[in-house]
Amino acid sequence: MIDFTLNGRACRLPSPPPGTTVLEVLRDSLGHDGTKEGCASGDCGACTIALQTPGQSLTTANACLMPAHQLEGCELITVEGLASPDSTTPALSPVQQALVATHASQCGFCTPGIAISLAVLHASHQQHVSQGNVFDDRQRDTLIDHALGGNLCRCTGYRPIREAAHRLLAGEFGTANLSAHSSLLLASVPETIVTPTIDSHYHRPRTLAALLALRTAQPDMPLIAGGTDLMLEHTQRLRDFPALLDVTQVTELCRIDEGEHAGQSGWWLGAAVTYRQLMPLLREHYPEAADLLNRLGSEQIRNRGTLGGNIGNASPIGDMPPLLIALEAYVQLMNQRGERILKLEDFFLDYKRTQLMPDEIIHSVFLPRPVKSQRLAAYKLSKRRDDDISTLLGVFAWRRDADGGAQHWRIAFGGMASIPARAFHLEALLDEIPLESLTPATLNRQTLGMIEQATGADFSPLSDVRGSREYRLKAASHLIPRVAQRILNEQAAHSATHHTANTSSSQPPESLDAYLAQS
Amino acid sequence: MRTLHSLDSDHAHALERTAKDSPTGQRHAQKHESAERHVSGTARYVDDLPLPKGALHLAIGMSEVAHGTLDTLDLNAVRAAPGVVCVLSATDIPGHQDVGPVFPGDPLLVSNVISHYGQALFVVAADSERAARQAARLAKMSVTPLPITLDPRVAAQQGDLVRPTHTQARLSNGRPADLESVTKALGKSVWQVEGELESGGQEHFYLESQAALALPGEDDEMLVHSSSQHPSEVQKLIAEVLGVPFHAVTVETRRMGGGFGGKETQAAPVACLAAMIARHTGRAARLRLPRGDDMHLTGKRHPFHHRYQFGVDDSGRVETAIITLTGDCGHSPDLSDAIVDRAMFHADNAYFLGNAYVRGIRARTNVASNTAFRGFGGPQGMLAVEAAMENIARQLGRDPLEIRKRNLYCEGRDTTHYGQHVNQHPLLATLIEQLEEEGHYWQRRAEIRAFNAKSPVVKKGLALTPVKFGISFTAKHLNQAGALVHIYTDGSVQVNHGGTEMGQGLHTKMIQVAARELGLSVDKVRITATRTDKVPNTSPTAASSGADLNGMATRDACLRLKARLLDFAAEHLAQPRTSLTLEAGELLSAGSVLMTWGELVQAAYIERISLSEKGFYATPDIHYDRERGTGHPFYYYAFGAALCEVVVDTLSGEYRLEGADILHDVGDSLNPAIDIGQIEGGFVQGMGWLTSEELKWNEDGRLLTDGPATYKIPAISDVPAGALRVQLLEGHPNSAASIYRSKAVGEPPLMLAMSVWAALRDALASISDYRHAVRLDTPATPERVMLAASVQREWLSEQSLHDQTSQSQPPHVQPHQVTP
Incomplete structure (x- = not known):
């Protein structure tokens, strides 16, 4: 049985086969047809639900990728639960009123998902405001972009949806009332939904020991955390999982602890820590990494996807591994016999092959604390800015020396090889050649040729659906003048603040993002 | 960023005010009739309909080769799979095997030759959708492969066409022409501009995928709920496939979760x-x-x-144009004849071509049969001439806007290459000039040039492009519509018409039409699902014509009802007939209230006056002689223009839309909120087509971009806050007698997005100091933009070498060919 609350009503669901999704349960068993299936791959947002797990704030998720078993103990809010349940003819909630008033639905199929994403945004914004945080229009736009980046609309062109969001956040339609009624009937008697019971083989151990024992006993049983990748096996390749081993209830895997490793202080990040949970730490210590993370998947994916999952699935692209490799992170693997700690860059062996043994799990990742001179640049190139997988991802870490120069380069790329990997030749090149001769303005055929040669020595990428080999090699090479110009611009800005007032904007932007940050 | 218009929210407030000012909401920003249901999740789509007991779920068994003969198809494992109830293949089809909408070529299930990857071979019914889908993957088959063609040019060279080639040729003086005479004319121009371009396809990506629910009735009767833009054709094809008369089949469509042309023919199979x-x-x-x-x-x-190939005079004016458009039709004709025709009809976009020779080739390739998509070939047709406008500008060292303005249809140059006079053509200049002025084109041009001169990586681009789009089905017989209006004895009104609702707000507009004619508030009028047993023999809801055709039919029915009621009232109440009006739910005589609408309806019922009426409409004045390639295929044209600014990272190819100011002509708007929604949505969809939406197939003909993980339609951040500013052109009612002098709005705005593509090219041109126009195929993905930037840099370095060695020949003196 799975016990949860659905729109404030306690709900008891007979355990479905492992891998059954929340969307399947909602539409096929619970008769909640308001939540739509647009893609069943977590890319369109039509199935967006709101979820409150114990001890966490209200978040969105893609119902199509979430295993129904993870509903246990959660409060689930669907579009049917947005309108006030008090009256017999439900009154539209603020978010629904806003969408109607701004003509923000046309065909209406994406609308329930958008309403949920907006309702959660409204509630979290309200919470921030009540804590004294104030957002200007531009900051609100960023919040809106993040909240709705994973909700595709094919009809409206988004302008009215953005307007609905702005007017909602401005309080024009009243206060968010999501949390108020989600606890309404928590204490009432569970309603049993009658569907055939099938023997469940969905394991959710609560202790590390139990997890490791199950892993040893059944090494073939797939591990699942957020499910944002694994569940595609169920929805797209129609694989039936005989059993699943869910790591998300193991406390040790869900924690972020300060610690030390290899003589450095830093943090042990549990493998089941979600991107969302990781965000505040990155925002504080590695803001560039936080910006990158904001472009990983969508809000719905960031709310569910985990660090361990991203590393474990060994994607050649994987947005986190190139970042973590550049930051000299380690991965801690564990089985019943003990643990081992590897440099993350040594963990990946070949396409979708890693050092992980069948009886091992990824326990955590060690992320070193930045030293004072630490600098970072992360460049993700993709066909679409948001909710897209990188065509290539270049992460550059270096240390600023006393006169503003750069040293100790660590560069890692995703999308350039069968695994996320370091770019040793490019590192050597940046160590050797002065940045001044590598900027877009000073670059000549000779220096560009040297960069391209180094890139070619580091990587031999494939052409695929996201980009050609030619584009990958050229675009990766072009990140060198970008990072060189960035450092020189910083130097110039730095010396300018010491000498004269704000002249930094006279530097030409080295990238689109730099331009957008300036303007 | 300057704005043409007030802030978004002010704009919407203005819309709301107009709605409030008019309590009946008859002509104004009435909200979508399903808005509350959309936001509540209670709007039902086919997959949401409750199923009767024992309902089956289906899945299609698909081919895994792109071309070959299906020698054996072993479905034993499929039949034996758990949950499977029934498996049918081509031999089980009782009636017609071919479901081609106009021409044959689309087998419902393949019996012999497989002609694209993913083609339907059999259908599985099981007690759950998952069981059906899993079973569908268990088929065993042997296929003898046949050679695959994926390149339409190769197909064209081999003469492998789905339909014959069509040409339109006309000299600037109106005389008929041929390739020889136009080629001769081309040679007389001082400037020759020629080029090539490839434009990619576009997946509709309606959020609701194709769906149907069939409910068997008594004997041979069948009721089918279909997510279709063309219920009558679905009815026809089901009847033919089942081998039953049309009257046995009823098709119902309440709403679609998006259509965009993708459910015009593709819903039927x-x-x-x-x-x-x-x-x-x-x-x-x-x-x-x-x-x-x-x-x-x-x-x-x-x-x-x-x-x-364009012949151009010294002022940049086009004198002669030879345009060859080769459409990649996929494996069968489907609607390709009309689609490539429409591309040809729009090869001029908004410009007088002078001596023109336009040829349309329909190439057959081994991919799914390409079909209707918002614009229906029109957008593709316009790309070449818009590419040429910039090429001419660079060649002559002029601003592209100057060249575009110089070539707009105008007095004396107002007849298309297919002989239709362009009515209301002065609106083109009006639209462009208003945007040019209010959008501060020249000031921004100067600022952008200054910015680009100092910025080696990030470049800005600006472009102002027009759109002229012909309104009417080019298949003349489709320009008809019917409606059925019932008044019930409580005074409530039910409207049914032949059009379908796919989100475009057609039903809302039809409610407004009925409410206006009957003098009622919109809440008295209800639209019911489109059904083939209510209004028969309907046309697809397509060609932007839904409101034009069905609005007139609905109005016709309402006018008949109104006349009957007023005739009755005049007699019943002994009032002069001419003094009677219906307004705001009341019957008035010379302004004073006689009775309420409800009382009138009751009285008419008691006196045995019929309260139900059908309406009909057929568009007048349209014809096209396909033999001669001339005629008047369009009832009228809709116009628009867009001014776009982009910013491009020339080292990575990343770019962003900074602003889009749009001015669009909808005549007298039926509903400004809905029309603006169509313009915004069409523009962004067009932007997706031209920028991020890339379809890729592998060499075996398998579509690689088969989901939103790899096929990227625009997301919210691709339309930055405040970047999209839409204004309706005011004060220019349709010169044709359309419904309340409004204009169709479904498709024309999609082509406004050409300004995004043109702005990207403008930014790339800045690398060459605006001396060289670079070819930029679409979609202009970051990859294509970056590679085009590299081409520009190469050109520049070669040019500077050239300039150094031949100082005596500054650029732009000698006519030369631009061959990107």
Whole structure:
């Protein structure tokens, strides 16, 4: 049985086969047809639900990728639960009123998902405001972009949806009332939904020991955390999982602890820590990494996807591994016999092959604390800015020396090889050649040729659906003048603040993002 | 960023005010009739309909080769799979095997030759959708492969066409022409501009995939709920496939979760398969395509290859144009004849071509049969001439806007290459000049040039492009519509018409039409689902014509009812007939209230006056002589213009839309909120087509971009806050007698997005100091933009070498060919 609350009503669901999704349960068993299936791959947002797990704030998720078993103990809010349940003819909630008033639905199929994403945004914004945080229009736009980046609309062109969001956040339609009624009937008697019971083989151990024992006993049983990748096996390749081993209830895997490793202080990040949970730490210590993370998947994916999952699935692209490799992170693997700690860059062996043994799990990742001179640049190139997988991802870490120069380069790329990997030749090149001769303005055929040669020595990428080999090699090479110009611009800005007032904007932007940050 | 218009929210407030000012909401920003249901999740789509007991779920067994003969198809494992109830293949089809909408070529299920990857081979019915889908993957088959053609130019060279080539040729003086005479004219111009371009296709990506639910009735009767833009054709094809008379089949469409042309013909096979299973098993059957299956099975916007040669005078004015458009039609004709025709009809966009020779080739390739998509070939047709406008500008060292303005249709140069006079053509200049002025084009041009001169990596681009789009089905017989209006004895009104609702707000507009004619508030009027048993023999809701055609038919029915009621009232109440009006729910005589609408209806009922009426409309004055390539195929034209600014990272190819100011002509708007919604949505969809939406196939003809993980339609951040500013052109009612002098709005705005592509090219041109126009195929992905920037840098370095060695020949003196 799975016990949860659905729109404030306690709900008891007979355990479905492992891998059954929340969307399947909602539409096929619970008769909640308001939540739509647009893609069943977590890319369109039509199935967006709101979820409150114990001890966490209200978040969105893609119902199509979430295993129904993870509903246990959660409060689930669907579009049917947005309108006030008090009256017999439900009154539209603020978010629904806003969408109607701004003509923000046309065909209406994406609308329930958008309403949920907006309702959660409204509630979290309200919470921030009540804590004294104030957002200007531009900051609100960023919040809106993040909240709705994973909700595709094919009809409206988004302008009215953005307007609905702005007017909602401005309080024009009243206060968010999501949390108020989600606890309404928590204490009432569970309603049993009658569907055939099938023997469940969905394991959710609560202790590390139990997890490791199950892993040893059944090494073939797939591990699942957020499910944002694994569940595609169920929805797209129609694989039936005989059993699943869910790591998300193991406390040790869900924690972020300060610690030390290899003589450095830093943090042990549990493998089941979600991107969302990781965000505040990155925002504080590695803001560039936080910006990158904001472009990983969508809000719905960031709310569910985990660090361990991203590393474990060994994607050649994987947005986190190139970042973590550049930051000299380690991965801690564990089985019943003990643990081992590897440099993350040594963990990946070949396409979708890693050092992980069948009886091992990824326990955590060690992320070193930045030293004072630490600098970072992360460049993700993709066909679409948001909710897209990188065509290539270049992460550059270096240390600023006393006169503003750069040293100790660590560069890692995703999308350039069968695994996320370091770019040793490019590192050597940046160590050797002065940045001044590598900027877009000073670059000549000779220096560009040297960069391209180094890139070619580091990587031999494939052409695929996201980009050609030619584009990958050229675009990766072009990140060198970008990072060189960035450092020189910083130097110039730095010396300018010491000498004269704000002249930094006279530097030409080295990238689109730099331009957008300036303007 | 300067704005043409007030802030977004002010704009919406203004819309709300107009709605409030008019309590009946008859002509104004009335909200979508399903808005509350949309936001509550209670708007039902086919997959949400409750199923009767024992209903079956279907899945399609698809081919895994792109071309070959199907020698054996072993379905034993499929039949034996758990949950499977019924498996049918081509031999089980009782009636017609071919469901081609106009011409044959689309087998419902393949019996012999497989002609694209993902083609339907058989259908499985099971007690759950998952069981059906899993079973569908268990088929064993042997196929003898045949050679695959994926390149339309190769197909054209081999003469492998789905339909014959069509040409339109006309000299600037109106005389008929041929290739020889136009080629001769071309040679007389001082400037020659020629080039090539490839434009990619586009997946519709309606959020609701194709779906149908078939409910068997008594004997041979069948009711099918279909997510279709063309219920009458679905009805026809189901009847033909089942071998029953049309009257046995009823098709109902309440709403679609998006259509965009993708449910004009492509909905029918899905509905036919559901009906076949329902007939075979006697059980309800639902087929809803999973996203990937939908993308493999159904056709898309036609990719095109464009080749153009323009003869231009010293002022940049086009004197002669030779344009060859090769449409990639996929494996069968489907609607490609009309689609490539429409591309040809729009090869001029908004410009007088002078001596013109336009040729349209319909190439056959081994992909799903490409089909209708918002614009229906029109957008593709316009690309070549818009590419040429910039090329001419660079060649002559002029601003592209100057060249575009110089070539607009104008007095004395106002007849298209197919001989239709362009009515209201002065609106083109009006639109462009208003945007030019209010959008501060020249000031921004100067600022952008200054910015670009100092910025080696990030470059800005600006472009102002017009759109002229012909309104009417070019298949003349489709320009008809019917409606059925019932008044019930409580005074409530039910309207039914032949059009379908796919989100475009057609039903809302039809409610407004009925309410206006009957003098009622919109809440008195209800639209019911489109059904073939209410209004028969309807045309697809397509060609932007939904409101034009059905609005007139609905109005016709209402006018008849109104006349009958007023005749009755005049007699019943002994009032002069001419003094009677219906306003705001009341019957008035010379302004004073006689009785309420409800009382009038009651009285008429008691006196045995019929309260039900049908309406009909057929568009007048349209004709096209395909033999001669001339005529008047369009009832009127809709116009628009867009001014776009982009910013491009020339080292990575990343870019962003900074602003889009749009001014669009909808005549007298039926509903400004809905019209603005169509313009915004069309523009962004067009932007997706031209920028991020890239379809890729592997060499075996398998579509690789078969889901939203790899096929990227615009997301919210691609339309930055405040960047999209839409204004309706005011004060210019349609010169044609359309419904309340409004204009069609579904398709024309999509082509406003050409300004994004033109602005990207403008930014790339800045690398060459605006001396060289670079070819930029579409979609202009970051990859294509970056590679084009590299081409520009190469050009510049070669040019500077050239300039150093031949100082005596500054650029732009000698006419030369631009061959990107």
